[in-house]
Amino acid sequence: MTGSVLFYVQHLLGIGHLQRALSLVDAIALEDIAVTLVLGGEPPPWPIFARAERLVQLTPVSARDASFKELVGPAGQPIDQKLKKSRREALLAAFDAANPDAIVIEAFPFGRRAFRFELEPLLEAARARRPRPRILCSLRDIVVVPDELTRRRDIIDRVRADFDFVLVHGDPDFIPLDESFPAASEIANRLIYTGYISGQDQPDATHETAGADEVLVSVGGGAVGGTLLTTAVEARRRGCLNGLTWRLLAGPNLPAGTFEELAGGLPVGVVLERYRQEFPQMLRRCRVSVSQAGYNTILNILAARVPAVVVPFASERETEQRLRAERLAARGVLELVDEADLTPDRLSCAIRRAIERGPGTISVQTGGARCAASLIGDMIRDPASVIRRQRDFMSRSPGIMIGG
Secondary structure (H helix, E strand, O other): OOOEEEEEEOOOOOOHHHHHHHHHHHHHHOOOOEEEEEEOOOOOOOOOOOOOOEEEEOOOOEEOOOOOOOEEOOOOOEOOHHHHHHHHHHHHHHHHHHOOOEEEEEOOOOOOHHHHHHHHHHHHHHHHOOOOOEEEEEEEOOOOOOOOHHHHHHHHHHHHHHOOEEEEEOOOOOOOHHHOOHHHHHHHHHEEEOOOOOOOOOOOOOOOOOOOOOEEEEOOOOOOOHHHHHHHHHHHHOOOOOOOOEEEEOOOOOOHHHHHHHHOOOOOOEEEEOOOOOHHHHHHHOOEEEEOOOHHHHHHHHHHOOOEEEOOOOOOOOOHHHHHHHHHHHOOOOEEOOHHHOOHHHHHHHHHHHHHHOOOOOOOOOOHHHHHHHHHHHHHHOHHHHHHHHHHHHOOOOOEEOOO
C-alpha cells in the first residue's frame, strides 16, 4: 500500500451520502491506498462490499424525521453525552490506528454541524499530528445552508483554517457551487470540481427481466417517499398505463407501517419491493421512471436515457432536489411535478408527457470518484506536486475542474 486514508461519512435519513462515499472508497482503494471507512449512520440492510481495508461502525445516529431537527440513537432516543463520548473516542481510536496520510470528511463543514462534538476533536488531532495529514471535504453538487451570514462565515473560516481542498462532486458548467452557496468565491482556491460520481455501468444480466417495459417507481432510501408511492398506486388504480406492470421500490427506510399498508392494498399488476441493487440496469429496461430527484437517482436516470418524471423532496428547508430537477426540466430532460402539487391526476399527466417526449439528453462531467481518488493519491505520493497545484489554484476562480 502506498498510503492510508481515513474516510468519515454520516448519513442521517436517506442512503445517497453513503452510496456516494462507498464509490469514493472503492476508487481510492484502487489507487493502492488503504482506506479506513468510518460510518456514523444506520448500517444498510445489505452487506457493504466496499474495498475498505477496515470498516468502523460508530454507534448509529439518524434523524428522527425529515425536519432533521432531532438526532436519535439506535433505540430512537435523543442522543446524550454518553453516546457522544463513545462515538468521539471510537473515531479518535480509528484515527490513531489508521495513522492516515489524508482524512476525507463527507459534507462537513457545509453540513453535519451537529457532529462537531466528534469532528472538531478529529481535526484537532490531525492538526497536532506530524506530518499533518491532508484534510479534505467531500461535497455533493448542491448544499443546503441556512441563509445566515454568521453560518456562512463559520463555514468559510473553517475551510480556510483546516481544509486543504473541498472536492465538489459536480460540474460547474451545470450547477456551480455558488448557486447554493453564494460565498463559494471566498474559498475559490480550495474548490476542486471532480465531476459527478456515477455508479459503475454494469451490463444487464442476460436472464434478468425485472423492470422490462414497466413503470418503475423509486424513492431512494424511502424515509420520505411514502406520499409518492401512495400517489403512484392511486394513479395506476385510476387507469394510468394500467396495461403495464408497475414496480414500486420502497427503499430500506420506508417505515414498516407504511410499507405494510401499501402491500395490503395493491391493485393487480403492481409489485412492491424494498430494494434492488440492480436498479440502474432496471432503469435501462423500463418504459418510464417515476422518482424523487436525489443525486444518485438523477445520475442513474441520465445514464439510462429513460423517460422520467421527478417529484423532488422539498419538505422543511430542503432545496437541493428542487434545484437539480428544475435545471434538468428547463433543458427538457425530464418532467417535474412539485411535491406540494402532487395528485394522482397530475402524476398521470406528467407520465404521459414524459413518454410522449421520450428521454432527454444532457452532457455533464462524470468520473468524479476516479478523479477524486487520483488527486488524493497524488497528495500522498507526491505532496510537492500538490503544493504547486494549490498555488496554481490560488489564481483561478471559481475553482478548477479535474473531472473528465
